[in-house]
Amino acid sequence: MHCLRLALGLGFCLLLGITLCSLWMYVENWLLVSYIPYYLPCPEILSQYPQPKLLEQKPTELLTLTPWLAPIVSEGTFNAELLRHIYQPLNLTIGLTAFAVGKYTRFVQHFLESAELFFMQGYRVHYYIFTHDPQAIPQVPLGPGRRLSVIPVPGPSQWEEASMRRMEAISVHIAKRAHREVDYLFCLDVDMAFRNPWGPETLGDLVAAIHPDYFTVPRHQFPYERRPVSTAFVADGEGDFYYGRAVFGGRVARVYEFTRGCHMGILADKANGIMAACQEESHLNRRFLSHKPSKVLSPEYLWDDRKPQPPSLKLIRFSTLNKDTARLRS
Amino acid sequence: MDPRDFWGNRTKSCLCLILLFAVLLGFYSNVFSLIPRRQTEKSQSPEAHHVQGRRESLTLSEGDGHLDSCRIPEVPRLLYPKAQLLKPSRVDVLVMTPWFAPVVWDGTFDSALLDVQFRNTTIGLTVFAIKKYVVFLRLFLETAEKYFMVGHKVIYYVFTDRPADVPQIALQDGRQVVVLHVGNYRRWQDISMHRMEMISNFSRQRFLREVDYLVCLDVDMKFSDHVGVEILAPLFGTLHPVFYAADRQSFTYERRPLSRAYIPRDEGDFYYAGGFFGGSVPEVYRLTTACHQAMTADQAQGIEAVWHDESHLNRYLLSHKPSKVLSPEYLWDEQMLQRPPLLRKLRYVAVPKNHAEIRNR
Numbered sequence: 001m002h003c004l005r006l007a008l009g010l011g012f013c014l015l016l017g018i019t020l021c022s023l024w025m026y027v028e029n030w031l032l033v034s035y036i037p038y039y040l041p042c043p044e045i046l047s048q049y050p051q052p053k054l055l056e057q058k059p060t061e062l063l064t065l066t067p068w069l070a071p072i073v074s075e076g077t078f079n080a081e082l083l084r085h086i087y088q089p090l091n092l093t094i095g096l097t098a099f100a101v102g103k104y105t106r107f108v109q110h111f112l113e114s115a116e117l118f119f120m121q122g123y124r125v126h127y128y129i130f131t132h133d134p135q136a137i138p139q140v141p142l143g144p145g146r147r148l149s150v151i152p153v154p155g156p157s158q159w160e161e162a163s164m165r166r167m168e169a170i171s172v173h174i175a176k177r178a179h180r181e182v183d184y185l186f187c188l189d190v191d192m193a194f195r196n197p198w199g200p201e202t203l204g205d206l207v208a209a210i211h212p213d214y215f216t217v218p219r220h221q222f223p224y225e226r227r228p229v230s231t232a233f234v235a236d237g238e239g240d241f242y243y244g245r246a247v248f249g250g251r252v253a254r255v256y257e258f259t260r261g262c263h264m265g266i267l268a269d270k271a272n273g274i275m276a277a278c279q280e281e282s283h284l285n286r287r288f289l290s291h292k293p294s295k296v297l298s299p300e301y302l303w304d305d306r307k308p309q310p311p312s313l314k315l316i317r318f319s320t321l322n323k324d325t326a327r328l329r330s
Numbered sequence: 331m332d333p334r335d336f337w338g339n340r341t342k343s344c345l346c347l348i349l350l351f352a353v354l355l356g357f358y359s360n361v362f363s364l365i366p367r368r369q370t371e372k373s374q375s376p377e378a379h380h381v382q383g384r385r386e387s388l389t390l391s392e393g394d395g396h397l398d399s400c401r402i403p404e405v406p407r408l409l410y411p412k413a414q415l416l417k418p419s420r421v422d423v424l425v426m427t428p429w430f431a432p433v434v435w436d437g438t439f440d441s442a443l444l445d446v447q448f449r450n451t452t453i454g455l456t457v458f459a460i461k462k463y464v465v466f467l468r469l470f471l472e473t474a475e476k477y478f479m480v481g482h483k484v485i486y487y488v489f490t491d492r493p494a495d496v497p498q499i500a501l502q503d504g505r506q507v508v509v510l511h512v513g514n515y516r517r518w519q520d521i522s523m524h525r526m527e528m529i530s531n532f533s534r535q536r537f538l539r540e541v542d543y544l545v546c547l548d549v550d551m552k553f554s555d556h557v558g559v560e561i562l563a564p565l566f567g568t569l570h571p572v573f574y575a576a577d578r579q580s581f582t583y584e585r586r587p588l589s590r591a592y593i594p595r596d597e598g599d600f601y602y603a604g605g606f607f608g609g610s611v612p613e614v615y616r617l618t619t620a621c622h623q624a625m626t627a628d629q630a631q632g633i634e635a636v637w638h639d640e641s642h643l644n645r646y647l648l649s650h651k652p653s654k655v656l657s658p659e660y661l662w663d664e665q666m667l668q669r670p671p672l673l674r675k676l677r678y679v680a681v682p683k684n685h686a687e688i689r690n691r
């Protein structure tokens with residue numbers, strides 16, 4: 001009698017466990033997106049474009065390939081027309097997240113207007129504006145195939161607190177809806193504006209942008225988190241580029257893994273009572289060191305207008321708005 | 331029921347419960363460790379419908395290379411020199427095509443970094459040694475053991491009509507030779523063209539399950555320097571050593587509109603060599619199937635492309651742009667060509683042969 005009950009109990013637990021396992025696997029699969037072919041199919045009628053010249057005579061000023069063979073995107077490295085012919089037939093939807101929390105709601109208008117002019121022209125775009133105050137988001141007229149969703153988030157008590165929760169909010173949002181709605185997702189800072197076309201040359205599995213303040217600087221001067229106790233710790237002899245937190249993106253599933261990874265690191269640090277030197281940016285850089293981006297955007301895609309534009313950067317596409325940061329953070 | 335018996339029973343059931351718990355824990359920890367692998371497998375859904383041309387549906391398995399599967403490879407801490415953004419690695423040559431495919435030259439990549447990114451990858455190498463071409467196998471395989479994908483798992487697929495003549499080569503750990511017995515054809519052109527058909531068939535039958543990437547090579551060559559995972563991409567081609575600096579008008583594409591390999595004079599990126607191409611198994615399958623179908627259609631029309639399978643390869647790579655392009659370092663002929671200074675290394679070179687003697691015997 002006792003053995004029978006034990007056996008029944010064992011059988012029941014096994015059954016329960018298997019059900020939970022399969023449920024879990026099914027849930028995980030919700031997060032995966034449809035397969036996008038990475039060979040780049042061209043339509044039968046190709047537009048005429050110049051033949052690539054193998055023996056380049058003109059000196060290229062910027063590095064165009066990372067040591068792990070990821071392209072570094074800058075003006076002159078790609079043929080926009082060719083890429084348009086390649087990517088347009090894929091019927092992609094590109095998502096764009098921006099956080100307008102606290103006083104940052106005032107930037108949304110200009111951000112969206114400039115995005116309407118320059119961001120992914122000719123593609124389906126879905127803006128996700130995360131804000132604590134949906135009423136403060138202005139109505140900006142959007143072009144065809146472009147829509148906007150306002151995602152409510154709790155208001156910040158402090159600026160640092162708000163920026164640290166961004167990774168969590170993005171990963172949760174992807175899991176809840178973005179994975180169904182978009183193919184690629186870019187996560188941008190809202191206190192910036194588009195100045196020139198930002199197109200499919202930026203699409204990739206996992207995309208990072210080089211921070212404009214550190215691209216000429218040796219790695220030991222990067223503002224990495226240098227305390228070993230933090231999960232964002234980067235040792236002295238390590239580092240590829242210093243990436244900016246204001247621009248990153250990629251395939252939706254990759255961005256999900258990336259933001260979750262960063263969020264876990266932030267949580268672990270919080271549990272140890274540590275806040276990384278550059279908050280979220282330190283964790284972003286740590287993650288990009290061990291999960292190298294498959295495409296890197298040059299500082300043309302993340303520029304600071306207060307700096308003079310160097311000749312190596314031909315076309316600034318996305319840059320800061322001058323603002324009084326001290327006033328904003330209060 | 332007396333108290334002693336009661337407590338005996340309680341202890342026994344407690345012990346049983348603890349044992350049960352331990353068993354379940356052991357069981358489920360194994361199941362959960364299987365989940366990430368299963369997830370990679372399930373993430374490959376069939377390709378989008380907008381892909382042009384006829385495609386055979388191919389179930390993709392976890393055998394896909396890491397670039398195909400939904401994972402950015404994680405690299406452990408490594409020490410290596412930092413890339414300088416304002417110092418291009420090579421200024422004398424193009425290192426990236428206008429569609430962002432890297433052109434792989436010496437100096438553009440860091441082998442240590444790439445080896446770590448590709449550490450769990452199995453590479454398949456296909457080579458055809460039909461009729462007298464078996465004589466090239468020894469040198470080919472011996473040099474491959476020295477230079478090809480060292481440190482990674484490799485399977486050499488040797489297609490031959492003379493399995494007994496395949497030499498026994500000492501192989502490193504994790505590498506094996508698989509001899510595939512196939513038929514031969516009378517003309518060397520037919521042998522060359524039917525490579526596509528055979529690779530296509532075997533891709534579906536076995537390569538998909540056994541390897542992540544396929545590299546399809548000519549046998550009358552030898553390796554003379556490092557050929558590693560820097561070449562691996564979903565689809566890659568190699569620049570033909572004769573035409574790497576030529577204008578597209580002088581490429582020896584098939585120029586007769588009747589052929590399926592036809593490319594007009596104002597089109598074309600590069601002239602790719604038929605002796606070194608590859609990619610992930612699904613992509614190589616698509617390429618070889620498309621080329622084989624095109625060649626069959628041509629045969630029905632009574633036309634044979636000027637450079638046979640190489641013409642069809644070029645036609646395919648024009649409309650399906652490769653995700654990496656290998657420089658002529660990866661395919662060179664020292665007897666035929668003067669080595670320019672831009673070629674810092676020669677990695678895979680032709681072995682001198684007497685064409686008349688070797689072919690059609």
